[in-house]
Amino acid sequence: MADTLDWLNTHLILLRYITVKEVIEKENYKIPPERAAYFDGVSTVQEMAFKLAHAERYKEACELLAYAAHRRAGVWWLYRCLLWLYAELQENPASDRDISEIAASFAVTVPDWAQIPAPETDPAGQAQIEGLYHQSKAKVQEAEAALDPEMLRYVRDAVEVAFQDFKKVHGIHPVELLKKAAARINEDPHKINPASPVFKAADELKAKLQEVRKETVDTIKSVIPPKVPEQEQKLRDNAMAAVYRWVVAPNEVNSKKCLDIGNECPDTPAGLLALSAFWAFGNLMPGGEQIVPTPPGLAANGLCQVLLMCALHKGGTRKLKDRYEWYFNLGVDVLSGKDNWEESLAEGEAPHEGLSGSGAVHDAEAPHPGVPQYKRWKPEHIHEIYMR
Numbered sequence: 001m002a003d004t005l006d007w008l009n010t011h012l013i014l015l016r017y018i019t020v021k022e023v024i025e026k027e028n029y030k031i032p033p034e035r036a037a038y039f040d041g042v043s044t045v046q047e048m049a050f051k052l053a054h055a056e057r058y059k060e061a062c063e064l065l066a067y068a069a070h071r072r073a074g075v076w077w078l079y080r081c082l083l084w085l086y087a088e089l090q091e092n093p094a095s096d097r098d099i100s101e102i103a104a105s106f107a108v109t110v111p112d113w114a115q116i117p118a119p120e121t122d123p124a125g126q127a128q129i130e131g132l133y134h135q136s137k138a139k140v141q142e143a144e145a146a147l148d149p150e151m152l153r154y155v156r157d158a159v160e161v162a163f164q165d166f167k168k169v170h171g172i173h174p175v176e177l178l179k180k181a182a183a184r185i186n187e188d189p190h191k192i193n194p195a196s197p198v199f200k201a202a203d204e205l206k207a208k209l210q211e212v213r214k215e216t217v218d219t220i221k222s223v224i225p226p227k228v229p230e231q232e233q234k235l236r237d238n239a240m241a242a243v244y245r246w247v248v249a250p251n252e253v254n255s256k257k258c259l260d261i262g263n264e265c266p267d268t269p270a271g272l273l274a275l276s277a278f279w280a281f282g283n284l285m286p287g288g289e290q291i292v293p294t295p296p297g298l299a300a301n302g303l304c305q306v307l308l309m310c311a312l313h314k315g316g317t318r319k320l321k322d323r324y325e326w327y328f329n330l331g332v333d334v335l336s337g338k339d340n341w342e343e344s345l346a347e348g349e350a351p352h353e354g355l356s357g358s359g360a361v362h363d364a365e366a367p368h369p370g371v372p373q374y375k376r377w378k379p380e381h382i383h384e385i386y387m388r
Contacts, residue, residue: 013335015046015069016069017067027067027296053328056321069334072250075276076247079243079273083352084330085310088316091317092317236271239265239268258275269306272306272309276303279294279299311323
């Protein structure tokens, strides 16, 4: 998190509205109910934004700045955020999952808490039992040796007669019964019968699910065109170029270009930013005989959604909270006049023109690889920005 002392010495000179009350009344800004307590006793946008950031509520701080920022500066801020996102994606590209792989297998995974643990072996206990067995066997042999052989034969014959009677009643000799019981001890106590009707019903259900899955995948693929990376990159580059042209010269021609390009890819951060730039121009009918004002808060809400799309974007090297913190600091640099597009104009190359694939070209002089630096604001430019 940025040092609070740095914030105390920072002045957000490119705010369109100074007080939170103005933002609420003129841009239809809504204070999040769960954050209402933070706004008590704070009147200015700058103080409120820094207070939220100090509490690590970077998302809410970014949204407040998006509503209060001068529109041209706000669009440039989000343009910068997109450059950072593309730099992240160069280091760790996002991977799209083929829809055909979804639910390709219906194998059941038993959670750990539901699994039956295998019985643990007890070598010491087993050795003790074997010792008792051999000890008992020795005592029996000793007792038999002490008996009269003729008497022992009569006893054995009597026992066999009793065992035969047991077999007549129960159909098995007691000795065989003991042997079978001993054999069962080594068997799996949870042995599953593969011929069970449950498995047959499960196989039939899996077949039906696979049939439904195939129909669903085929339907989705028939209505959603496959992604073409080259086309997506072209649309992104066109949107970034339209946004940059609008920032440099926010006129009717460039606003109309943002509208046309944004409508081609509104579901992408760059496309939505192009639409937000069009809304930021303030006229929904550029080139028309009559001006149709943009509804209050529409452009700011678009910027907030671009921020959210960037923060949630797959791939990259940062998580949502880290990204919002980074975007907030970028916003402070832009709105305090420390970051603008003048150097790129002087060099004749827009920053997005350095994009390659899914990321930005590395700049050795940047504090973080992948994002170029920009020239500081000059006092004579401040009046020009406020006049737009």
